[in-house]
Amino acid sequence: MAACGRVQLLLLLLTAQCCFVLLVAGLRPPASVNLHPPLIAINRPLKAGAAPNGGNAGAASSVSQPRRSGGWKLAEEEACREDLSRHCPKHTWNNNLAVLECLQDTKEVNISADCNHVSFLFSPDILVYKCLFNHKFEEAMSEKCRDALTTRQKLIAQDYKVSYSLAKSCKADLRKYRCNLDTNLPRAREARLSYLLLCLESAVHRGRMVSGECQGEMLDYRRMLMEDFSLSPEIVLHCRGEIEAHCSGLHRKGRTLHCLMRVGRGDKGPIDNLCQNALQALIQSADPGADYRIDRALNEACESVIQTACKHIRNGDPITDASSTLSCSETPADLTINCVPHRLDPVLYRKCQNDASRLCHTHGWNETSELMPPGAVFSCLYRHAYRTEEQGRRLTRDCKVEVQRILHQRALDVKLDPELQKRCMTDLGKWCSEKTETGQELECLQDHLEDLVSDCRDVVGNLTELESEDIQIEALLIRACEPVIQSHCHDVADNQIDTGDLMECLVQNKHQKEMNDKCAVGVTHFQLIQMKDFRFSYKFKMACKEDVLKLCPNIKKKVDVVICLSTTVRNDTLQDVKEQRVSLKCRRQLRVEELEMSEDIRLEPELHDSCKKDINRFCSAVSFGNAQVIECLKENKQHLTHTCHQKVFKLQETEMMDPELDYQLMRVCKQMIKRFCAESDAKNMLHCLKQNKNSELMDPKCKQMITKRQITQSTDYRLNPVLRKACKADIPKFCQNILNKASDDNELEGEVISCLKLKYADQRLSTDCEDQIRVILQESALDYRLDPQLQLHCKDEITHLCAEEAAAQEQTGQVEECLKNNLLKLKQEACKKEVLNMLKESKADIFVDPVLHTACALDLKHHCAAITPGRGRQMSCLMEALQDKRVRLQPECKKRLQDRIDMWSYAAKVAPAEGFSDLAVQVMTSPSKNYILFMIVLAICTLFLVGLLCGRITKRVTRELKDR
Template structure:
């Protein structure tokens, strides 16, 4: 008789699993079978087939278990997958469990423990469901679990029974008819031969993730339903496969958390991809989290803290109720959109809910498959662009790298996620782990705050080159900076500070780099025009400056410059590392060898840096200590000017001094790179040097031609006072270092290497090269170089300060004999010349010798220098040794012309009065 009943039970179970519409067993028979099973659920001995199948196994595993109240059943269920369990008993137990899945009353212990809770929570009065559906174990579990989540009391005994049967469902996939029916193909082809101790189910979950092929939609839905029924998120021990795989990790990394606490899963996620995680646990954890992440209710802590906010903001229903308008997968998206709203935007999440939303976002950032919306919308793009990205976190980075090329739906979700990261970079858990040393050393105060608002990333960028920074962190920070360049919204602080200015001044511009250029150009133009009220707001200008400083550190953060110079970088700077503005500095040093396009971009960059030296990353880095020493009170715009004034101080750092000299050389190549000179001489330049300006292009250096033009006018004393002061400074600086005179370098490079190689090689330049060229003036072969040296002599005659060798030699004499004479316009030089001609005055021997040398040089210069105007021509005639002869010839010429006119009369023919009167 027992075998007949067992056969009918197996037939009933098979019919439920097939669900093909064929009913081989009549309803009356079904009810009778279930009634018999229910009656035998109290005592193991009443189920004769199971009794005889498991008699030996009972003695082996449950010898001390008392009969009655379903205790023997539970004991055998717990040992079902022991190796010593006979296959016949295991099959009989599985059949019994399947019957329980169809009607919970077949389990005596469960029906008894939960009888009152079912009645109290009205779980058996749903008139919309047929009686058979209402009796299903899954319905019981979902109804009571929903009551627990609503805050209703469910007895501890009932919850214990529920826990046992939820664990049972997770152990054996065959107890879920939907899994057996819809996942049959995947089980046979991809998960066959696996032990059923939860491993077959995890294999299906892995296939559902896409790690091992693909499953049909109905199978995917069946797996999702099973996870909801079993609810392993509430207690990890329900998932036996996960429990066994992660036991060692839990004992080491999560031992501070109470056993069975829902936070165990969160703790395991925090240690994902760390040294404490083991590979098997990692796989089981990701497989489970994949399905938990697709229904926000399956994370009990998130649900408990956010159910009020979700009901208020996202129009959700109860724990076990769904809505087509707001499916479970969309609820979390709704929550995180409200989590990062400002107070002005209103409708924000509660603080506790916001913390949990951040926790989930941190977990999802570990694996792109844990973000349902991202995976759904970006499936095509992941296959197209990121199929080779297999390492942790690479898929999201890949999508961000190709954000402009993604389909619109994917681009939107990646853009939203990146925008979210810009406000709270701690979402990037892997990056935070890599950057832990830097955060602890330099950014711990920012990291400890609940609300990030972009401060942590800004701190990491500022400390990007600290000794605590490792390669992984540096690469991650740089990657995020590069992604921010694609859209100004990806930089939270910049977006919040400048969104109104962008809408007003830079509409329809999306890329951050273009927005920065647009706003900074506006600020620059307003500054040059001395507008009283800047068009860009103060808060935006402040943040704009921060963004420009960040961009100056790595050429890749300025895409137009980088793309224009990519070929030159490969050719001239192949081994130079990005970061610390090293590539930019390399391009500046190889300025003459750059392609036209790159040269123009570098020139524009230098023009911006000279207007705001703080954007000159290398200068600020090398001279950081000197700025603190000499320029603490100087305005940021005048930082380079301050450093130049203190360049020759004994306390000046040699490396900083060398960097200042580099920038001076750059400035002197073009007046546009010297904002102070440009402002002081804005009237003089077009007045005296318009011809040079007409020949120049907008983005190429003038090789110092304008400054040379102004130098000559300085010698002629024709400049305005402000311009004269600036040119005097340039003359003094270039007189000490020939490298600061571009025109001298252009025309005299060959002569310097031939005549003054030793002086040019000196590490410290104090005017030796200029003096060498003056001394060897007669040996100079090239006329263009000779002209430059003659110009130097002319300039020194106008101001002794631009002749450092003569000034040093005569400093004492100037103090004694010319102290009352103001410098400039050749006054002190004239004073020394008078002193040299006065026999009563005794000059220092060195000064006297140098003065006599200068007189000889000026005399020679007067002979060979071409006259540049009538005044120069008259001066040369008057100072010429053949002055009388030249004047005599000129006088004779004038007399001859007078006599010819007097003697020859009119050239035209006389006309009679009659002809005139006609």
């Protein structure tokens, strides 16, 4: 037995020699990593009472069992006999540990060098093992030494009491937190290292005090478990196939475990459930999420990031961010994917333990005896994280912040979300096999939402719904949008709890100068995803969900819900109902959604799908933002396909009824609206701008945009809501024949408005309608483009006779004046008729003839100030003044007025009579009226004489036949 004991001593000497060789080779642990607890905790002398118990008996060394039963004693070593006689009581000599403690308590100078060396080698708590463990996988380490170290580590993993320093340092804490095994369990006397670690880690996570010495020892042995998979029998047993197939040759510094983790997340093929469970159990025991230094592979991969991006984080802080360099981000991702989130993340556990107990009924959460399925607690927590006050109990603010942090990390990679990866594996392969960049897979699944299988669609839908409430889950988008957030959205971004405000702010500022392409694309993509389901717009969902259930049941797509609700609001407004069916809070949010949709044609899928061919044909070079494609389609409206033309007409009709939805108008005229129309209602915004169009303070670009909208309105009375309302009785009365041939979705090219203009000249319109037509006449007299019928019928004449006037940038009636002056040169009857109609209209009111009105402004003020405008009264006043030799008119006015009289005379000659009244007027104003009247009387007399002289033509009948 003594020989056996000496063999063990030789083994220790060999081990010491190995360490010496390593130290000579210059091997040292990385400077950034403090792997050892304070030396005072490691080298503290052993106490006398520690030896007799069974725990210490097994802690002498890796071969302590032979020593416990053998006869070899330290007191018998020749090198120490004299020192023992001088310093150690004789009754302790039979107890090796007591002798060792005695020698350690004695100062080194009082002990011989040989005895000091022997006690150093014999001590189970010396730095030699720790030094060797730290350099176990270095190239200078011999295989024999590495095998011996592995054997000792396996013994420690099987029974933590083999490590004397660990057992001694943690003895009080184990007793304090009742980490004693059930003695009824098989092999209960072998205290598994994993059990010790789990029990004490649970105490630390709950905020309990564990001594620094014990935590230092735990750190070393947790790192040991993460470094060598062979120390876990379950891994060796259940993961043998995966290791041989995928991880051969990766046996150093924890690389095998990380390889298995990548297999577990699906990168290299399927993994057996038993292997997966063993892997999770090991990581749970080692708890690398609590301190990055535990995982050597993580520490080495992320060293540069730690020294730069994370230099403000203290050593020992938990892993909370998986975004860094590519090689570094892969490693924490392995940990995140292969572990139950709450077990991995001590910060989450600390912040949420009370919430988990209160809401998820997990008393003793994270204890070793917990049998809840993986992910169940976290799923429960995030279901409660996004509840409203009305929905009941919610998470505390601190816990919700941590839950959101986990979701932010998961959004970077679908593989960080085990549920998503599990249910969407088939769809990922089918639709997203080429999307390999960070964050692309989730975007791809969202793009193909309608094509996914139901289980995957539900998971993606739920995650997208969460993103709508907290867009910071989209970490890549937030990173890209950082400049815009800092400049325009910092107020809402600083809120720890987001409720959709940040995304709304980004949408509103999508065209600011700080906005970059990546951010704009990301924001637009999220808007497009929101169109698939109204639930994906958190603020819209919360404001309108009751209204949707009541008014728009069974409608899912957001665009359809918006149309349904806006139609309801419009109908209630037109019918002047006392109480709107759509609630006030929903109407307010509905307005926000409508304004957002008007910015990009892609946000209106029906319009976009109907006009795809036309967009490719006419607007291929136009970008989608700022409603530029919509504006392009409007400008090419005459050339669009029938279906697209109808959709654009409907869109214009909606915008004219509610100008606030006209994105281009509101954008270009934003400052002018503030200047001229700050007090105007949104419905009357365009009307207000038209009234101030010719102001000297009007911005030229805004004026040009107003003119565009006026041209659009002139094409159809339905695009002019004010005119439509004012003339609702006159239009069917005077223009029914035009209405009969009209279609719902196509313009009438100004025919109804032209009809009303003629009736205005005849003074037959109602007062309200007459006022509106007068405004239209005044506007069209200044700009020929506002008269579609004139443009249509006089296109060639304008090109040949009035090209210079038509090319003028500012239209002031010069084209109309040109056509009037060239009336005799007009060859097309349709064009001549339109010009004659203009003359007829101007005769009815001088205000609709801007050239004449400008020339005669002073004369009107002097001679006709008392005359009420309208119905040709002021025009008659000027004509009387022209004939009165006592009145001297301005030369320009006199000339223009005489020209008009000549034109009216010619018009009266060539204009066809449209009725008996027109015929009578033409006869009475004709120079040959006496001849015409004589011939009419002669014809009547001739007819009378013929009847008188020729008798009756019909045959006489008897009275009886008449009375029958």
